[in-house]
Amino acid sequence: MTMLRERQVLRWRVAASLAWSVILLPVCCVVFIVLSQIQILHPIQWLTDSISDLTSSYTIFCLLLISAILGLQCTFLMEYYTVVPSIPCSRLALIGNTLLPHRIVHSLAHVVMGVLASWCCAVMSKGKYQLIVVSCTSLPSEDESDKPSLCLNESHLFQLLCGAFFGYCYSLQYFVHNMNYLSFPSIQQYKYLQFRRCLPLIIKQSSFQSLYFTRNYAILYYLFGNIPRTWIQTALNLHIDRQQPSLDTLRGLLNLTVFYQIWLSGTFLLSAWYMVWIFFRIYTTEARIFPVQTSFAEEAEKCLPFILSSNTLPLVKYLAMQDLVLLSQYSPSRRQEVFSLSQPGGHPHNWTAISKECLNLLSSLTSRLIAHQEAAASNGRMKVPSSPKQTRKSSSSSGTSLIEDSAEQTQKLSTVPRIGIPSLLKTTSLKSSLDTGSPFTPPGVKRMSESLDPNTPWHDSVQSPHIMRRSAKLWTSDSSVQKNGSEVSNLSPVTLSPVCNGAKQGIFSTWFQHKLDQTLFNKHHPEASSEDVFADAQIHIWALEALSHLVAASFSEDRMGVVQTSLSAVLATFFTLQEAVEKHFKLPHASSKPVRNPGSLLDSSYKTLRFSLRAALKTAIYRITTTFGEHLHAVPVSSEHQKKLQQFLDFKE
Template sequence: MFEFDGNHWFLHRVLRWRVIASVAWSLLLLPMSMAAYLLFLQVNLFHPFAWITAWMSTLCSGCALFSLILLLISLLVVIYLDSRNYTVAPCLPNTRLATLASIVQPHRFIHMLSHTLAGLLCGWAAAFLAGGRYKSLDVACCGHTSLSVQRDCLNELHLFIVLFGGFVGFTSSLLYFLKYMSYTAFPIIQISKYLQFRAALPCIVKQSAMQSFLLLRWYCIIYFFFGYIPRCWLLTGMHVELDSTKPRLDSLIGLLDPGLLLQTWLAGTFILFTWYMAWALLRIHITEAYQFRVETSFVEDSEMCLPVVLASNPPPIVKFLALQDLAILSRASPCRRRQVFTLSQPGGRPHTWSLLSSHCISLLSELTSQLSAHQDATTGDGRPTTSSAHGSQHPPQPECLDMHTGLRNKIEGPGFRSSSVASSPFSPGPLRTPTRTLSTTLSPLFSPHPLAPMDTSIPAVSSKMRDPQDLRSSLFGSPWHDVVENSPIVHRGQSFWSFSSGAPPMADNPNMRPSVASPMPWTKDAPQPDRVAAKLSQVRAFLIKMPIVVYATQKIAESSSQALFADGQAHIWAFEAVSHMVAASFTEDQYGVVQTNLSSILCTMVNLLEAIDKHFKLPQASNKPLRPTDSWPDASFKSLRFAVRSALRTALHRIANKFGHHLKAVDLSPEHLKRLQMFVDYKE
């Protein structure tokens, strides 16, 4: 999310003015959009002169100016909210339930409410501009013949268009988060802002028209069943009547009005076009390349230099723009590359190259560690790994709930840490007790394994009870006997009170004799936490088996893989920058500054390539990239992992082709040299 009230200098001096420029262009283009909307509203191909005359008169009228002011206010609200929710690395939930939870966040709820109100305002302005029978909310009733009393009736046509504007605002806000329109995709080819906007304009028009048509279809269905609710509310609040001579719009006859459907579709297209145009202008201005300074002679301007910006942990948008400038610098700016290869004075040290290369290496190492951790957390079939404590091959012992407080006890004594147990003559299976409190029970409510043990601890015993029979009689003779008998028991694995084969019994080993604390006085009104937790556990087990819960908690395909490469664009720029700089150093590096850490760069890139290859072998990570589609908005983040792999291989090929067999002189391990030799021989 972009924060313009931060302390970083780039947010105040550059990014804020870019947002202001995009807002200014959106407001300047809004009158042209409104003029085009009015031109389509009053289309009359058989009388073109009358068409143009009516269009000019409406455009210069006071109602058009008033509607334009309302549209400007609503557009400012939309742009402000969208600018606060932009991000360069999308947050990708792994389940549908997580997606729903991300939508109902408070700031997103405010986003939806504001867009709904802005849509209602734009719908009212669109209906007011349409004029005729759509202009006002109340009209004179046509069924009254008396001239002395003139009654007002509700104009349901106007209400239909206004409510459609609110529906468009709500759905556009919902799709803004579901389709990740907050994700700011940087252009692959650097072109001017005008060319980018001209290329995006046909897509905006097409998307607005298609989305308005689809929303109109669903809106008609919703209004057919629930349209009487706002109509009755307005009839009661405004003290007006319903014209009996006109069909109601919650009927098939009323909805099948071609003129009304056309006006509503045009109004929705106009609203979406203005909002999407502002969205595209904001993205174009934000992603414009910015040229940072490589070095400076003034101390007060040192924070604006590219190495310092990357090393100071800047905001994500500043970091991406700095890496973009570094990639452009390394590829197409020999004079700026020369500044990177120079030595600092006094001292003669390559501080600039050291800062830039260390940041790129840390980015690649971080991605390598994430991929390795993800690889270790999954098994060969792509499922999470499960392992018992201390490497035991037996299932972990279930947890035990203390009778007095409902809290689990920890293991005390070495005799209870045995990995294998034998059955006891009085315990057919381990006691399966539920979680401790309501909060801990509801937290794993949608866990895919509701019966999985949460702890491997068992209660401690002391030396007071030296015989299992005494322990049994003390336990079953206590007031908690009914609670223990009614508690749920899961017969799984071995006995709870048993020990491993070859271990001495309790009676023979004084260090392993159990003791049970004296229970508290029992009353009928005393709470029984184990029964409450047992009921909650049963409810949880019932809910987890419901099809809708299974569907909501099921993992989305390739979600974990897409989340790992959500910020892959930064890594792509790091590959390009490092590879171009290393390749250029073969002829431009006069002091040999790149040779100081060339081995670490090559090792990091080869290790990352191996980690990516292992990741693509997992079943949950598809090896085939998605087919390129002209979908709008941009969904390129779903295939960033393929772009990262291609960029990394291209970077290694660039270095291998430039250095050739000279790579054998670099201090590398035999495995890394063997992998690089494959790039030299074009076998990779």
């Protein structure tokens, strides 16, 4: 029932965005008709022709058809929106994402809508673009001089195919640039102010993009334009007007009148689509107020704690978290409802549900960061290669026994239970566990022990072209605070591989795999993996801000002390997340900040979410420490977190 109600709210917002787009559509049509019939030397005739065209029946029909196209556009926007962007790690993955079945349907639908919109533009422009069939200016042959002949209007066909090309390009960039991603504004403004700010960007983006698409379409039509033209001519049994230059030639493509008409039609089409898209983003990301508590049991599903903890639409959950942030900062009366106790019973159900959901979100992000660090550190795990000397020994009988002993010893090492040990003792304990002085020790284990010893020549030198020493593994620990304040550390075990991949696969296969990874389509983007980890960081930023503001406000507003019971868990979660974030930024390419274009209509804020979360996390901790001050020393936290807390209290972090 709740899901159905929230979908109805979303439909009403989409309907409002469509209504405003349809209201502004006649204004766009007036501008298009006036500019398509421009006559600078005859302004009076230009004005009268424009007014007569605006009041004609075919213009009204085109308005209705374009309104239906915008309605279909809103339907696709509602079906394909997301609050978490899709970030491919390579060009091959990007191409694969565009070839998904539902995205192919999106592209085909926009191709059809582009053709219909271009037909409307051709009809409203009148002149030689209005009809696809025209009378021939020259007869095709002398034998048919007494028969009327019809020819194909290539200018009209050129514009229809251009609309199909524009529709496909728009659909392609819709997914490539994550235009289906809804980014919530950091500053709350009226809808009118948001649209007024975006209107110049819409015109600029549509104009330049139409120019870019027109250039690409002209090149494509120059190469393959004769194929659809011949097919349409044969299907409709039409002739070619030899008096008019063909548009798949340089003379035809250099016609400035045709170029201007195509560019203007493309600008009108893209402006209408971008306008619907902007209205959809403005209305769907508009802040919504959820009640914190209610006196009626049947309305409990509408309350903020229930929405946050339920499995509802992702957009509704984001709106609820956004409302929680605004509540924690600007609404003292609603904060009192969060800190209130239930009657009867006297339990802090509201605070418990809200804080639990926020802490779960932050803990899940911490676990994801630790897993990402483990995956990144797996490239630095030590692998013991096989030397040519060992290969030669393996061909003899004595070498066979040595290999069997080595395999048996490796199997014994793998069956030893893995115990978490301190990071400073890993190398020492591993070296001591390998008895290199025994005459029965396999040579592979001896070389592994020598590689761990910094005094041996194996430590910093390479003895074979197939051997490469990798950096040490990044060890991560997951500290959890117990009731008595003790710290538990879970460390990942060491993984040893007795044979390197190059020796196992061969020189050719290793070279081929390396070349495949370096190809144009399979080359991985350095920052893509880091951006993918923080793809949904917006809701985590809100969780940080909401918790920190509520905890800081509880210092003077929490009369029952409900926040004090979970202050230890909040601090421990914040410090653990900060440790994971700082370790993540030490990885390669994690701290490289992409360049943002503030004058672009397309939003790329998702690429910098990791930096926003890092700043929000440090700000949240400072907000709590500056509010409570030295009182935080009474909060039971681990010794490691106590040191971190003291650094924040001394403003040294």
